[in-house]
Amino acid sequence: MPILKRLAETARAPVAFTLDGAPVQALMGDTVLTAVLTHIDHVRRSEFSGGARAGFCMMGACQDCWMLLEEGGRVRACSTFIEPGMRLLSQWPAAWRTGQPTATAAAPAADVEAGS
Template identity: 60%
Template structure:
């Protein structure tokens, strides 16, 4: 029987979307980045909607590495927190995606970037 939780090895998120847009398709498009990959969204999309239109997870759990896709979708559960490339935490369900926004789905990516800055002597 396969394990319930994924191994600790970093795995790329599946690229199949969790959400499929069926309405409001005529809003202005914009571009943002998920783990360095440029993707498209529409003006007025929340970050959670925009990410789940691209892949099946919003982030990996910092505790188990398990995929997370949000839970309540209304800002009450704390399950959709993401990090921007500069390390800021944002709540994906209530943050509007903006042109050029850069977000990460893996905490390890944020920590390794911060560690590289520390090793080079740069302040965080």
């Protein structure tokens, strides 16, 4: 269940992206955080407790909104703008958790900062 509902700026151009393997849409100019939370209630699962995390500081300082990229790496959801074709994951794939990445799910290699 999404935790954000868009009330304004609904006329911006749509941006298609993938969230946990499902095709979804955001609007041009949305951060990854906004794009994701208009579809589900979290951006990732805590690596310690497994609890849902949806960011905390909303300015890129707390590290609580890291989101995985399907091709490896991660982005800060609060300070990275959604891009067409972005493929995001809200939890580590099972192969990554077991330490045995597959050809289609390589373990994250590097972090990507907003604007990089």
